[in-house]
Amino acid sequence: MPTDLSDVYTEIVGEHSREPFNKYHLDHPTDCLKGHNPSCGDEITLELDVEDGVVKDASFTGVGCAISQASTDIMIDLIRGKTVEEARHLAHLFIGMIKREITDDKELEELEEALALKNISHMPARVKCAVLAWHTLDDALKDKEKA
């Protein structure tokens, strides 16, 4: 675990958790999916507006720690306007980064601002906070692809 907290609670994480830009209800979501970590109580509901295989809009509501909130907020910025396939690819990439299965910096570049959460991968106790939204997104879109 890094002793330097600024590696984890970066400015980006601070900003997105204090004032999450994407924390509101969509007017007409096509999909609402809940994700939660029963052991710690992080709970988010992801709202998606998916049309013609594209994530036209997204938002979230819920409660949780700075890491889960910031991770969700950053994720929504990243996937808005992406196709279902692209969004799922990003989710897999992010989860791979946090689990330290994908370590190639070039490959991870696509994650843009979400790269700020990379150091969470050194904190086993907080990994589940970081990946909650991305797992929820992946679950939500899995059904979309089948449909």
Added chain:
Amino acid sequence: MSDAQEFLKDFPLLQHKINGQKIAYLDNGATTQKPEQMIQTLCGYYGGCNANPHRGAYALSIKATDIYENARARVQKFINAARPEEIIFTKNATEALNLVAYSYGLTNIKAGDEIVITISEHHSNLVPWQFVAKTKGATLKYIYLEKDGNLSEHDIETKITDKTKLVAVTQVSNVLGLVNDVRRVVDKAHSVGAVAVVDGSQSVAHMKVDVQAIDADFFAFSGHKMLSPMGIGVLYGKYDLLDAMPPFLRGGDMIEYVEEQNTTYAELPAKFEAGTQNVGGAAGLTAAIDYLEKLTFPRIEAIEKDLVDYALPQLRELPFIELYGCDSTRDNKTGIITFNVKDVHPHDVSTILDAEGVNIRAGHHCAQPLMKCLGQNATCRASFYFYNTREDVDRWIAALKKVRGVLGYAD
């Protein structure tokens, strides 16, 4: 405190450093650290006395049996049970409470009956009763709290009725840290003919418990929250109740005769101790009881009270700290302080404190209904034991002052 050094030398883990820092271990409500005396007893058992008790006719097995049965007698005296057969060894308090739920609950509670518990129960004294109520078509009712966190007198009086068959209450809430007047609840339960189950997980290590004085029908606790190894716990039950109950787990060592189609069961306590038991754990529990009795409970209580009295005024000075269960109108606060840092999730608080070597618990503390009742999703909890010092409190409070800054709040 001059005592502190004396205790610290008994606890090898507290002399370790993590990330180059001494540990301020303030999560004793979750599990306590272990004294050298207990660890040596455990090593001594496995290094020189290990055999399967109650079975072999050889000297070693007899020695193991003696250690195990001596532990039972030691626990009997420790909580002042009337007979050693009233002490059943389990894995922990959760297993002890499940034993009562499965064996007593499923047998004696019928459709239309009522079970009454309090809103401040740990999940281990809540989920089993929810299960019994659902399975049998009974109703589960809750005693809620007064504003100061103590059990509602009105609810004790009105929720426990002629329909009530079982009442379950914790002696000390693991979140609020307040001692409940369990005798009051037990008496009310008995007045309507219900049995009373008391969860002693947060009390036995911190105050003198006398199961006959509180008149509990069942009393459960875990060894690991009182200096002992994980994996050893105790169920106390009144002899006549235990004797009339069916076994919980079935198998070796709990039988009298086994035929192809029928089995008769052993007498108490063996009836409830199926399979090879945790003899090493029981030996460790004996050493822990020795340690605590040598230390004495008045001394433990005095140390914990000093730490709470030292910490609370400092916490109240911090405008960003919200406290729970710290305004009891009775003199019943134990060494548990539950709090939140404004705008910061407890898990972030815990991570930030950890970087300063301060270990606290964050989350719902296995008490989700209570969290809901407090209007919180989660809280932070610092819980003291006799080896904690004012220096630990100083480090905790100094670290708390850094929390909001780490998350970018300017204050």
